[in-house]
Structure formats: structure tokens, C-alpha cells
Amino acid sequence: MSADLAVAGKALAAACGAVREGADSDAVDGLVPGFVASPGSTQEASSLLRAAAEHDLAVVPRGAGSRMLWGVPPSRCDLLVDTRRMASVAEHAAGDLVARVQAGALMGDVLAALACAGQEIALDVPAGATVGGVVASGLCGPRRLRYGSPRDLLIGITIVRADGTVAKSGGKVVKNVAGYDLGKLFAGSAGTLGLITEATFRLHPLPGAHAWVSRTFLEGTAAAEVEALVAAAANSPLVASAVELRRQAPGGPVSMSVLLEGSADGVAARAGQLAGQLAELLGGSGAMEVSPEPPAWWPGAIESGGGTLVRVSFWVSGLALVLDAIDVAARDASIAPDVYGSAGAGVLYLACGPGAEVPRFVGALRAELAGTRGGVIVLAAPAAVREALAQDGGMAGTVPSLGLMRAVKDQFDPGDRMAPGRFPDGI
Amino acid sequence: MAGTQAATARAASAKAGDAKAGDPKARALTSRMTEICGAPHVITDPLELRTYECDGLTSHRATPALVVLPGTAEEVAAIVRECAAHDVPFVARGSGTGLSGGAVPHEEGVLIVMSRMKKILEVDPIARRAVVEPGATNLSVTDAARPFGLFYAPDPSSQVVCSVGGNVAENSGGAHCLKHGFTVNHVMGLEIVTPAGELTWLGDGTGVVTGYDLLGAFTGSEGTLGVVTKIVVKLTPLPEAVHLVLAAYGSLEAGGRAVSDIIGAGIVPAAIEMMDALSIEAAEAAVHCGYPEGASAVLLVELDGPAAEVEAELATVRSLCAAAGATEIRAADDPVQRAGIWAGRKSAFAAVGRLSPAYIVQDGVVPRTALGDVLARISALSEAAGIRVANVFHAGDGNLHPLVLYDDASPSETEAAEELSGAILDTCISYGGSITGEHGVGVDKSRYMPKMFTAADLDTMQLVRCAFDPASLCNPGKVFPTPRLCGEVPGRRRAPHPAVASGQAEIF
16 A cells, blocks of 8 residues: 555554445455445544545445446545444434435335334335445436435435545425525435435325236237326326336236225226226227236336446327337347336436447437437446447437536535546546 | 615615616627617616516616617527627526516616517427427416327416426426425426527437536526526326315425325425415405305325325325315315416415515525424514514425514514514524525525525535626526626646756746
């Protein structure tokens, strides 16, 4: 270790009780950090980041680490900040439907604690993900249709800036418009603006019952028919919590499923009504299945599986166009993406495998969808694919207001030390 | 400000306006604005300028140097570019119904009034989106969506008049936000003019964010980060069933118990409103809503959703209201009957205005579970000060609207009312709440920000301000009591200076 780093190490250890040298297992895309620190509190994290600033160290936050390789991995990583010692549910005011949680708490633990009072944070995310990781990555799942993404459920946040300054915005009450909402800014910011140490969420009552209303369309079903059914379900006054789609290969059979939540009697009645209404739309060609269990293909955690994961966002009135565009681009690039996701909420994920044809697919898909509202983003890709994309459109394509985003980054992190290089194409 | 102070301020700013009109820089600005908007849409006449001196909060007034009424986004961009080029501050105004003075003009600045830009540009019922201009009224969006079985959920009480652009600036809520969310949860895209005068989009209407959520940061920033020129909103399916329950109680405590029990039963009503004896009396006198006579508290609980769920919830709500000691319970599911019951609550602010020459309306929030304690505290403070307070509040989310009644012709009463008002906000903060649930900070509450946030908190929020508006020209003086100096943007970490790297120089 260089003399400089040794000096830095001493300063970090003085600021934080749990600092060790980085090991190979801590590597982020091949970069082994000089140090890994595990602060136990916001104050300790503040001292730690101040020490890191004084020694010009690049800082990368890590929760459970499951999404560290998503996007563009950081270009420098001197200090990995592991949040998992800050793992408590600091406050759960059940009567107010509010919970304040430390960033390193595992979602599974948090949900279990809240469930004791019959409540939940309405986010479909892996149990092993940390709260901070979920907020910083913007992770969500099928029920985004009804409840939104992490930023919609966040009512307060505590962060530590790159220079160690502790700041909070929002608070403990659901209704609060005092000041700017830093929580919105930090949600999805992937550690590039600062370290999240605490998040306060609004809660919902745990539903008593669930039902899934599902169907697999016949092969060769027109995309327009799929769109009509997805829209009818998503826009129904019977209040769908999720409308999901799955198509394992281009031109293959399309499956759709609608989740209803509520009281046992209410859900039973609504499922029957919805099944009837959607069946009518199908004309004579078939019925919907109703089940208290999700279909086998119901999405779990969204994974890249070592290949390339693409996210397409769109207005639901353009779903048919998107499905056809995926087919055209896939034929052009000779790949067979597995398509799944919250079609009713205007999001689909495409698992593309690790091959070299993927950049061509992404380019072709962007070209097909040029002029429509929405975007084609590469969420995760192997290094070779990332490099090829960098020559042609990048991971994120054209990002509107990129200049404003750069200005925000420059204000929060003038030294460019928070997960440097990580964010959309050059921020 | 009390009566005579306001009059003096008005006279002073009128004089300033007259002086400015003759100034060559001012004339050049007027001439340029006329080129951009056309003469009918540029106001210089001092008397007309004064009609824009305040918004819904009449205690803060300032006459703008110039008022412009643009008709297109390109005109707005040109106006802002002109202001930026000549260091002229600018303030955007929607319908002027705001209650925190967010649209109070800058005396040396331009007031950009958005009321001509009020079109509903597009409704996409399959995608459940509408694209609207910022001057469109909140209710006009719902009216445009209704034929498709949809509505625009955030519904401030002023929705007949207030503009969607104003809603975006304040992140407006309304009675139904406990269940349906706030403006920020329903805005999917914004076309804005940045303070540098560029047209750009934040978000694309999908609700999926790429990069930083500037859309989320901008919504609720009270017009300090740019001027909105187009808004993409999410539309919500009209509920299958809506039921409204009215329950009368002998005390606010009893009403509060009912609310706790309802939330505790896992029900999230679309709206829960409460009024105390004084506000009930005022509403009755104003609109003859026929609320149960002699009630010390009236609770309104609205349930909406699929009929199959609402029926069950209704039965539970009725029984819980009764168990908490309701002296009378009424229910309605017919739209006309429901509107009749709502009329009392919706008239409350204006009605209370008849009880007193003047009033201050506060907008504090406390955790719902603390409502009982806080109301008792407000009652004690009110008695001690000898100043009456009428209470109307969103019982479901803890957002209070204490109406502090006073005679503005009496300086001592005015002072006492302002002190009491401040003490109420201090109480809200001490219970872990907020100084504003929906009206915004504006000019009215910026002095309370340091009570709710540390200097580091405010400094950090203002980093966002510096990113969007380094020149501090966009609605300056609002929200933050002490502006942050943005100064030079610190440069990115660069490689060592070549002279240093080659050993020819050192940096001290």
C-alpha cells in the first residue's frame, strides 16, 4: 500500500470504528477498493466521508451489493462504504402509517417487522436488498402500477454529502411541502450524489387477500389485441395492483396476468367481474383464469443473469408498437430476448443474453421507436457490450436535460468522488 | 401586514413603478417584451400593475416593474432569456390563488402571468395521460378526462380556479391526497424553461425515470427552478363507488378516536375531514349545509373504490363511528347528496371570514396520532391569547388549518394573532410535523424554515437551486430565508497542472 493510502487509512480508522483493507471479494468490476468501512450511524458516516474528502478518496456506497455491476461501474473506488451496520427500523408509527428505517436494513427484515402491525412498504423488491440500495437504484416490481416506485413512497431522507455534511429533507409526516424534496433527487441516483443513511416511508395496510386473473394468448395474436387487454385491465375501476406481461421469445405466446388485492370477499367478487369483462373483450376466443396464486412466470427479482438487461419505457397506448418494434429489432440482430414486465405501467424488461449482437439490437430498437415517447435503456451489460454501446448511443441513449443533471452533480460532488463515472453516460 | 402598513407599502411601490417607467433600461425591456408577446400582452400602466401585487395571501404585496402574458412556450423562453441577459428577476404566476405568497412579484422584476396558456393539448385515455398548458385550471383537466371515465386526482379546494402550473409549483394536495397522493405522484413530465432561458423536458410522461429525478425535485420547488410550459399528468379511473359518511360528535377527541379506529382497521379512506364547533357555525351561516345542530365536531369520511370493497368498508366505518360515540351519522352515495355534505367543509375558509374582519390561515402538519394533543394545545394557546381559532383539518394525514380570527383594525389584536399563529407552527414542529402541508413556504413561512431544518439542510437544498439558477433570478426571495451564494461552480477534479506535473511549478 502506498504511503498516501496508509495515511488515509489511519484517518478513516480514526473516523469510523469498522475499517478494513479491501479484499478481492470486494472488487467492483475488477476494481479492488483500498478500504471497506462499515459506519454504524449517520454521524460515523459523516466523519468517515469527511476523512475520505480530506484524502481525495473516491467513495462507492454498497448495501447488499446485488446491483453493483448495473449501469456503468464506477471508474474509481478507493473506499467502499458498506451500510449494513445501520440496519434498524428506527421508528414505526403504525397509527400514522409511517416508518423510518436505516439504509442498511434488509427489506425482508423491514417488511417482516411492519407485517406484525399489518402494514407494508408497497414495493416488490428482493428480501435481501437493503433499503438504501432500493432507494438509490429505484428498484421496484409489479405493483408499481398502483403504488409507484420508491420515490413515490419516500416521505423523508437523511443523506451524507461527499464532504461529510449531513442533510435531511422531508420528515415524518406524509403531507409535507416544506423545502425541496431531496428524496426525489436521491432516489435512483446510484450513490453519485451522496450516501443515503436513513429513509422514511409512508406505509399501506397489508391486503387481506390476493387474486390473479391471467391468460396466455394464442400464438400469432396481434400486438394490438394484447394492448387492448392490458389497457382495459390497467384502467379498470376494479383497481388492478399490477398488470404483467411475459413473452419468452419473439413471436412466441404472450401471457398476461392481473393482480387484485383487497378483502377476501371483495377480491373474489372483483376477480370474477374482471375476468368476465376481459373475456368479453376477447370475443369468443377464450376465457381468463382466476387463481389465488400467481402464475409460474410472475416476475420475481429483476436480474441481469450475466447478460444484457434492457428496459423499455413507453405510453401504454404504444404497447403494440413496442412489441412489434422488439420483434423487428430482434430479427435484425438475430437475437431472441425474453420480454417481461409491467406492461400496464409502461415498462418492459428484455433479458438479452451475453452475446455481441446486443448493441446492434439496442440500436435497431431505438431506431424503431424513434419519435415515440419513452426510452430504451440498457440497465446492465457485460463489459464488452458496454464498450460497444459507448460508441453508439450509450447505455441510456439521449437523456433530456443532461446538462441540468451535470450541474446538479457538480454542486453535490464538485470533486467527482462519489461513484465517479457511474451515472448516465458521462455525468 | 396590517392595514395601514400595507397601504404605505403600496404607495411606495407605486412611486417606484412610476420612476422605473422612465428609466432607459426599463423602456428597453418593455420594448423587447412587446416584440416577444405583442403590445396587448405587456402591462406597464401603474394601476393595472397593482392588480398583480399579491396572490391569495393578501398580507404580502409588491408591484412588479412589468407584467407580461405570453401565449406560447417559445415566448416564455424568449422572455426568460431576455431577463437572464439583463439580470432582471422574474416570477411566474398562475391563477394567483396561492396562500403562501409564492407569486408575489419582485419590485424590479417581470411578472410572467401564465393565464393565456390554458389549453388542454391532448388526452390519451389508453395511456391515461393528458398534456396540458400550465394556466389550465385544475378542474378543467378533470372535465376533459371525465368523458373517458377518468379524472385528475389532486383536487385542492380552489380547483375551480387554481392552475395546474401552480399545483406543480406547490406540489398541491387537496382533500383526497391521503389515498390518491399529491401532484408529484401524478405529474409524469414537465416541459420547462430553465432560468437560462432554454426549453427542456424533465421526464417523458411514462413515469419511468432515466438519470436523476429532476421532475420530482422540480415539483414543489415553488417556481424557483424554472417556468413550466407543459405538463403531462396521469389520469385516474373514476371510482366505481363513492360513499360519504358524516358523523357528529360532542368533542374533537371523540371524533379523533373514530379516525384512529378507522385507520387501525386497515382502511385508507379517500378523505377524512374534521371541523370544530366554530367552523361548523360559520359554514352553517354561510351555506346552510344543515350539519347536525349542536355538534362540537363533525367528521366527514369519504370512501372510494371498487363497489365490492367500498360496501364492506362502509359498514365498518359506520360501526366504528358509532362506537366512538357519534350523536348522529348520515351517509350518501349519490353525487348530489355528497356534494351537499361537502359544501359545508368546502365553504369553511370563506365562511369563517364572515365571523371576523380578518384571519390568518395556517397549514401545519402533525403526525395524525398527535392530533388530539395538538388541538388541545391550540385551544389552550387561543384561550391564553384571547384570540379565537376555528379548526378545519385533514384528519387522515394530520394537516391542520387553524383559522386565527382577529380584527386587523386593532394593532394589539393583530400582533397577538401573529404570535399565536407562530406558536401554533412551533407546536407542529415540536411534534415532529411540518410548517406546511400543502400551501407552500413562499414568503409567508420562510422565516420558519430554520426551525424545521438545520443550516446544513437548507444549504444542501440550495445546491439544487444553484444548479438550476446560479444567477438567482428565478422567483428570488422565496422559500429560503437566506439565499445561498452560488458563486463559481467548483471545477471537476482535473489532472495536475502540466507545469506542476513537469516539475516546473508548485501550487501553494
